[in-house]
Amino acid sequence: MKRPTISDLAREAGVSVSTVNRILSGATNVKASTAQHIQRTAEKIGFYGLGSIEDQIKKNAPHxxxxxxxxxxxxxxxxxxxxxxxxxxxxxxxxxxxxxxxxxxxxxxxxxxxxxxxxxxxxxxxxxxxxxxxxxxxxxxxxxxxxxxxxxxxxxxxxxxxxxxxxxDNWKLGRTAAFLISQMTNHTGRIGVFQGNPRYQCQDVAEASFRSYIREHAPHLSVDECRSTNEEPNRAHEMVRDLLKSTDEIVGIFMVGGGISGVLRALREVPLERRRGVKLICRDIGPETRKGLSEGLITAALCHPxxxxxxxxxxxxxxxxxxxxxxxxxxxxxxxxxxxxxxx
Incomplete structure (x- = not known):
């Protein structure tokens, strides 16, 4: 089979032969969009000079x-x-x-x-x-x-x-967290909500939508006042530990901010049967979150890809x-x- 020529590439890409030649020679007066279109066409038809085109595009690329x-x-x-x-x-x-x-x-x-x-x-x-x-x-x-x-x-x-x-979309994220907890909890109970700082818009919006869903679809559950951890694991540990000690009604925790390692530490300190009754939803994933998921302490993590x-x-x-x-x-x-x- 005859290999494609410069003329074949120009015709297939809908440009002039001189435009293809300018790219191959390293000229800078070809629009980036045109050069990229020619590069994609060269790849499509198997043009022998594809590597040269890619090299010239990269060399002339903006920085x-x-x-x-x-x-x-x-x-x-x-x-x-x-x-x-x-x-x-x-x-x-x-x-x-x-x-x-x-x-x-x-x-x-x-x-x-x-x-x-x-x-x-x-x-x-x-x-x-x-x-x-x-x-x-x-x-x-x-x-x-x-x-x-x-x-x-x-x-x-x-x-x-x-x-x-x-x-x-933090509104959808908060409602998804509420959906997961409510679907797994059929009896009455309380949900603790923890954020890093109310000035983080992503956290504040997610907390508001979480409450919105619970009011609309899970009236058998009540949501505690949101507590701020200042993104500090030790503070999160103390707050969750004290909450679990103060009542047996906690059936869910929504950790919308930082400090998940402290929350996990507090859950590990309570008896196995007790922590199995607490559904924990958190955001984003790191080593501590992966460990908590593998242990079954975390029900779900809602993460940025x-x-x-x-x-x-x-x-x-x-x-x-x-x-x-x-x-x-x-x-x-x-x-x-x-x-x-x-x-x-």
């Missing part, structure tokens, strides 16, 4: 420096986020994205704002996981005025100057940089995964 402000370097969950973000940046085919990842351990608004501003000054765009606070909003505004897009990641920000949000979420985040940031004019905030909702002891 981005992307900053990511994550939390708590000691938590494996955020380390996992960082690894997946790096992987998403390194795996891009038609542009170069260099990730600059910073972890914030002191979660005060002042410290987060300072670190966010420093990161933004050295990057084309930044992604942020942080509680919603006016001081952080001011920094988002300042970076926007500098032409540095800020993308809220996992939990949204109220600052209107943010470029985008990438995360799950980290690989896909990271790819969407990186693409969203690059799109924000490439957009020259003003635009409304973009929302990219990534469906969450439900992990149970049976599919972990």
């Amino acid at each position: 981005y420096r992307l900053g990511f402000l994550l939390q708590q370097s000691t938590r494996e969950l955020y380390q996992h986020f960082g690894r997946e973000i790096t992987k998403a940046c390194r795996g891009r085919q038609f542009d170069t994205a260099d990730p600059l990842i910073d972890f914030v351990d002191l979660l005060t608004p002042e410290n987060i704002s300072q670190r966010l501003l420093a990161l933004g000054r050295n990057c084309d765009a930044v992604a942020l996981i942080a509680a919603d606070h006016p001081q952080i909003g001011q920094t988002v505004r300042a970076l926007s005025e500098m032409g540095k897009p800020v993308v809220a990641y996992i939990t949204d920000q109220s600052a209107p100057e943010r470029a985008a949000f990438v995360g799950t 980290m690989e896909h979420t990271s790819e969407v985040l990186v693409q969203t940031m690059i799109n924000a940089v490439a957009n020259d004019g003003p635009r409304s905030t973009v929302h990219h909702t990534v469906p969450f995964e439900i992990i149970t002891p049976e599919n972990i």
